[in-house]
Amino acid sequence: MTAAHRIMDLLFGRWRSQILYAGAELGVFDHLDAGRPTGAPAVAAQIGADPAQLYRLMRALGSLDLLAEDDSRGFRLTEAGALLREDHPHSLRAMVLLEAGPQHYAIWKHLVPILREGGEDGCEREFGARIFEYLGRDPDYAAVFNRAMTSYSSIQTEWAVAALADEDFSALASLCDIAGGFGHLACRLAAAYPHLAVTGLDLPEVVGDAERLLAPRLGLSDRVRYIGGDMFRRAPPADAYTLKNTLHDWTDEECVRILRNLRRAATGPGRLYVIEHVVPGPEEPHFAKLFDIHMMCATGGRERTAGEYAELLAASGWRYEATRQAAGALQSVVVAGAG
Ligand SMILES: C[S@@+](CC[C@H](N)C(=O)[O-])C[C@H]1O[C@@H](n2cnc3c(N)ncnc32)[C@H](O)[C@@H]1O
Structure with missing residues (x-):
């Protein structure tokens, strides 16, 4: 070319x-x-x-x-x-409706002003609210958004499970997927590790959408419990936490608040798995570097390097251990222990 x-x-x-x-x-x-x-x-x-x-x-x-x-x-x-x-079991339709749909199209048109001025993200400029507040006001957009997250998860969860193949979960009794949407990752982990009691925390309006929750549909209701709550206020106690596509929605200061809540609530061995598009070095073109611009437009958050995750973890009482990535995966798992 x-x-x-x-x-x-x-x-x-x-x-x-x-x-x-x-x-x-x-x-x-x-x-x-x-x-x-x-x-x-x-x-x-x-x-x-x-x-x-x-x-x-x-x-x-x-x-x-x-x-x-x-x-x-x-x-x-x-x-x-x-x-x-x-009706495809791995349908990407909802992802297309979200990412190429009218709201995200409108959000992106603010990229140049954001770059010039900093400050408010595209969602605030377009809709007058940050994304999760705006989602609460627009049920049609929220329905597309939450279904798109499940859609993304069908690929991402497999990458995460593969990246964690060598992780020893035997000392853990419970795991909570924070901001876990309809529970795709929570259900996959419950299936992979039958000894774990798994919970999924998300906003009450998300976990209240009973028709969309995955655990009942997959026959996992007795293994996966949903909790409506606010991760900025309180996290449920658990031996381990997962956070997928969540820290990238928030500023560093907001991430530290979330991570400190998890550190306070962690029980037993206290393990943390952060699943994100981790930004590699300058020699490697990567989807994370493009997704980072979407975060600039949509949420005011960012994609981060492994070093930047390590700094956030250290500031919140966690000890960075490693970044693991399955072959061919676009996302990595940043692994941390109670510091
Ligand atoms: C980008 S989505 C990711 C969902 C899921 N972890 C995944 O990977 O598909 C971010 C999630 O954060 C949830 N969320 C936003 N603010 C929250 C809060 N204060 N407490 C708990 N969950 C929140 C949203 O409802 C949404 O499900």
Whole structure:
């Protein structure tokens, strides 16, 4: 690829994500299958769209290898397109609706002013509140947000479990996943370590969404308990805590408040596992360095290097031990003990 092609490829990436978003939002993928070709008019009738315009969208989705078009304008789902169906066990549809949807689109438009001025993040500039307060005010956005977190988790949890393969959990009796959403990680850890009593703490409105909680759906209700609460006020006692995609939402000072609460509440051996996109050195291009800019726009938080996590841990009474990463994973687990 020439340098000019490289710029063009980057520049028109937004078109690709918006085409992807339109397909996911309209539910195009839910009305197609991999075996039998379906035309745009049949899909348009199902989802309530203009057939001629929808054909153009589906052709573009074909050009992105999300659909396969035949010579008679019939479309089949590709393997990647199938991941955008709502009913796929590892569906990424909610992630697309969140990250390429109208709220995040609007938040990102503040990037240049944030860079010039510092101060308020894009969510505050756009919606007048930080993200978790705004989520409380906009139930539709909250529904998309929380489902997207579960969607991300289906990949990230496997990376975390693989990174922790050599960790000895035998001395632990209980584990709490802090800010654990609907409980994807909590359920996965409960399944992997049957001796652990597992809890998932999140805001009352999140764990109160009974239909979406994963433990009952996975038959793990007796193993995973949900607690509604505020991690800035109090953490439930546990021998170990996990925090996934959570510290990156907050400033250093806010992270220290959360981590100190966990340190105070920790029982027994007191272990902590922080799962994040850890920023590597300058020699390595990495998704964490891009996600960091999203955090700048969306939450006022940041992605951090292992050294920066070690400093936060030391400031909150934890002792940094190691950063573990499974092969091919984009996230790492920062491991700490009670200091
Ligand atoms: C980026 S999401 C990550 C969710 C989950 N850990 C995951 O990796 O999918 C951050 C989570 O923090 C929760 N949260 C925000 N403020 C909180 C607070 N004060 N106490 C507890 N949870 C909170 C949100 O409801 C949300 O579920």
